[in-house]
Amino acid sequence: MDKMSALTMFVATAEQGNFSRAADLLGKTPSALTKAVAQLEEELGTRLFDRTTRRMALTEAGRIYLEGARQALMQLQLATEDVEQLQHELRGDLRITAPPSFAPAFLNRVCCRFLTAHPQVKLEVDLSDNFEDPVDGGYDLALRDGPIDLPGVIAQPVVENQMLLCASPAYLARKGEDVSLDNYQQHDWLIFRHPLLNRHFWWVKQGEQRIRLTQPTPRVASDNYDFLLACLLDGQGLQFIPQWSAAPYLARGELVELMPQYWREPSAFGPWIYVLYLAHRRNTRKVKVFIDYLKAHWQEHQA
Template identity: 35%
Template sequence: MDRIDAMRAFITVVTEGSFTRAADRLGMSPQLVSKYVSRLEEQLGARLLNRTTRKVHLTEAGDRYALRVQQVLDDIDDMDSQLNDLQEDARGQLRISAPVSFATLHLAPLLCRFQRAHPSVNIDLQLNDRKVDIVEEGFDIALRIGHLKSSSMIAKFIAPVRLVMCASPDYLTRHGMPSNPDELKNHRYLRYSYMEESPALPAHAWLRPPGSELSGGMICNNGEVLLKAVMEGSGIIIQPTFICGAAIGEGKLKVILPEYEPDAMGLYAVYAHRKLLASKVRCFIDFMEGYFGDPPYWDNFDDPSSS
């Protein structure tokens, strides 16, 4: 027997004044209502109602119990109503984990427009380039960039992420423009420490050939720092165009070996469950889809050195 159903049966008998009227209101037989109340009395070890052929009367224990039961049932109904509101309307706090550089460069306008469309959603954005544990750390969504491996998480593709190799005109004047991968062996490299190692990224191996890096190379876990360093003429980088595309378009960087460009990665929205998805999460994923364009707006640049 469900304890909550028994409590509802008891309190309905109290408010209606009889088992018959309570049964009509609950849509069940008087015998079942009586059974619920009797089982409840057995579990509590106390008589809650004195029954007569015409009416029921609360005992002292029943009177005290009825007050507490009504409060419990009201709290349950309020909780159910709030959860239903969360499912039907986009509201509540949306916790998002996102890569640092992508978020600082491209996420703020999207979040502002999303909140204008869904003003009842509060955003808690945490920036981190490490792979967070969505469930353990309490995130609703994690934005991830890469070639996602199979996992129990649900991943929604948002946009392609193009990678290019580039350096400043000043650096290339001093060290020469490589014409083939072999010539990369004599150059300085600025490497992103979280760069994936994958067959889909053959150029990644070029950026650190064994024993070939000159002194003055750099490794960093932030792409924007590497971008500023490479524009100062410090070496060669492979970076996503959402970081370096504008600098290429302005002539501050030149693309190296475009015919050997690595395979594109992807920007994904990753979340824990497909079923019973909260409306705030579903609305945000739907809002992101197609937002950045196809191709993404950060790829709409011309490399002056290619013309």
Template identity: 30%
Template sequence: MDRFKAMQTFVQIADKGSLTRAAEALGSSLPAVVRSLAALEAHLGVRLFHRTTRRLSLTEEGRHYLPSAREVLLAADAADLALKAEAREPAGQLTITAPVLFGHMYVAPAIVRFMQRHEKVRCSVRLYDRTVNLLEEGIDVGIRISPLEDSSLVAQTLGTIRRVVAASPAYLAQHGTPRHPRDLAGAPCVRGRIDAPAQWLFRDGGKTISVTPNNRLEFNHLAPAIESCAAGMGFGTFFSYQVMPHVAQGRLKLVLEDFEPPPRPVSVIYPNARLLPARTRAFIEWMKMEFSGLRL
């Protein structure tokens, strides 16, 4: 059995969701694909797919095996590229993800400058306000505002971003400016995400303290939450870059700055592969240059 070819077959079946479509993608016959999968399952001693006449789905063992198989194939592809002339010049498709607003304000302009410098690179940019699985979703590089929890990825810190509390000057003039996080108890607050943490965290004398906000108004998107705070609906907690334009315009004011939690790291993340395509290496270095010393 050609184990490498069998892994390719397995990944294609998982990606295409069909033996027939996998055979077409591989330029092979359906019987050959079936034999390759059967040989791999016999070698591993487990079934990788549940198969019926109408449906094909991964087993639990198949779901565990898929990320490892992808890494083997990616490493092999990277090794091949390292020996080719193309590997010395950034070229080809690069898929990038970032948080929606941060991506719009900071990442997208940096990508435009990168592409102007490297004309043979094509980019697909996906902006999501959720944790993205790079390997499963076929993404080369991500920009993340949080500590890295996935040990299969590499993270290089680009800078840090503060978590702040803001309210409108008019609201503060009418109700007073809080001096301590406990002053927020009972005060009206605006929630920018339905799945946001139930408590707001602060630092007081080296200790972490928490406050349960009185969320009078909730949104599943940040933009209307920020606008509502600016309209005087109460306090909101946001990343600093999300509200700084409004602070600069005098529509919002930061409070409790002495009690802010530690800043969050902003990192460029990518799969833990020794050999990366030149376009990926070049983009990582570009982002490190663009965001050097970032403090927001």
């Protein structure tokens, strides 16, 4: 019996709790599973299960071996998938999580372009401002501009998280284009509220000069970015927004950048948007191709 077949039978037995149920699951006979486990135990020189007439339970060695066996079978499955996809179209499921604000800014277009090019792939995209751990959530990819220090997760930067001060032409026609560090508090402000963000001041830089600005009293404050963006486009005030969000509106003239000689220091969200994925998925072709689509999008729009 080959090693991988024996490992499959051992894992099924451990997960089902007895040979009969595991045999039914795999379409094998109980004696075949008993033989496979006995073969592994002989090879290892130790028992993997404690067996009685009423029950069987993993030994300490069995628990350790089960984790390794699961990892080995998963790696084989991933390698098989990668080899198949080298010879055929991309296929299967790809699960992604990202903040809702990423969708209209760029993720919609990237996903649609990816789907058009790879019709055999099914996407599941969960949009939430709550941080979804790619490990616990079972995601192939996560896009984040917040804390990224997660064990076993690779974080690859894809675009800078540069902040721009913007207003609509309608607001500037109503309130005037004179916006400076001296009079900024006299303007109407739209301010995003988030537990990670300071509510009292901002830091901006001009060249090497670092300036602390007291946050003005907002005309509109919200914890929903898309709501504030709609208010910004409607001319309700000024707002610091990420360049990746502002870019299409600036290109169409729907927003105007103000005080470009100053730039706001990165907030607690950090200076980059990252794509996160589990270390064992780094060579999966679906993941690599989707990341390439993300990078290509930003190369096109920052050229």
